[in-house]
Amino acid sequence: MSETILKEEEKIAFALRALYQKYGYLSYKMSKFEEYDLYVENKDFLVGDGVITFNDTNGKLLALKPDVTLSIIKNDADNGGKRKVCYNENVYRISETTGHFKEIMQTGLECIGDIDLYDEFETVYLAAKSLDAISKKFVLDISHLGIVSAVLKRMDLGEKFSKTAMQKIAEKNLHELDALCEKYGVKESDKNTLKQIVSTYGTPETVLKKLNEVCAFSEEKEALSQLENLWQLLKTTEYADNIRMDFSVVNDMNYYDDIVFKGFVSGIGEGVLSGGRYDKLLSKMGRRSGGIGFAVYLDLLENFGLKKRATDVDVLVLYDDSTEIKTLISKVATLVKEGKSVSAQKTKTAVRFIELCDLTGGKK
Secondary structure: OOHHHHHHHHHHHHHHHHHHHOOOOEEEEEEEEEEHHHHHHOHOOOOOOOOOOOOOOOOOEEEEEEOOOOHHHHHHOOOOOOEEEEEEEEEEEEOOOOEEEEEEEEEEEEEEOOHHHHHHHHHHHHHHHHHHHHHEEEEEEEHHHHHHHHHHHHOOOOOHHHHHHHHHOOOOOOOHHHHHHHHOOOOOHHHHHHHHHHHHHEOOOHHHHHHHHHOOOHHHHHHHHHHHHHHHHHOOOOOOEEEEEEOOOOOOOOOOOOOEEEEEEEEEEEOOOEEEOHHHHHHOOOOOOOEEEEEHHHHHOOOOOOOOOOOOEEEEEEOOOOOOOOHHHHHHHOOOOOOOOOOEOOOOOOOOOOEEOOOHHHHO
């Protein structure tokens, strides 16, 4: 297939799949739909609530898949070792901009099994390489939910408080987070610790130094140590200057309690890449293994990096009823072989063009 007729997001999808395969990730292909129960049981993991459902011929309720990770986990053998897969799949979700269902092209990778520090490094490193393939101007934000969750767990104020607090953290809304802590009577020392963690953003060296000053308890220190070990590996790569630490990067704590990250490229206002460790999800689904992965949201790249054309085609071939059809076919074929884009029309107003080839009135 000629690269010139591929959409920008399709070119990126091909490039990323080739990248992941170089690192041993096998291409994974799945059905467009799964049993609806899979999504009902794990609805907190999904990006949105909307799922398109239909009845199979046997009456079983199926759903067009709104998520790839759940399908991969469901069909994973869970027999030790590590399974490394990459995918390029369409998912079906409600668009945040239109409020209607949309088919979204998504590419990414998953590593499931006996996850260790190398796997965390490789996944985050490939996330950075993925962003680099999209744009040289990118930032990869990393955080560790274990640090935040340890502080919230120590407060012991219940699920409602923790869920609301995480929402305020994601919004970086320190004013409302402060008000929430006041409402629940959080100790001043715990409140300050939480606010300092949330407001800390910047280069890993700066953030880790500040976190070492505020993380005083064993669970927090353990998570911080894991984050520090990951950074020691990442800082030796070519992407060290593109990495930031930001504790407003959170995912659902029902499933994530470890490294999470989100990627941004210049020119797009929202994250184009998202991922992290999801051991809790695997545990909830009865699996012994761990998991880490990410997805690139290709729908956000549909018009990325494209300059608006002043014209639709290179050549407009104008013809009328007097034009010999064989002459028209030959002319169009010749121009295409020359590498030009061509549109044959009976009127000049149909398309915008650079060059006109007039075959009207029997001209040759």
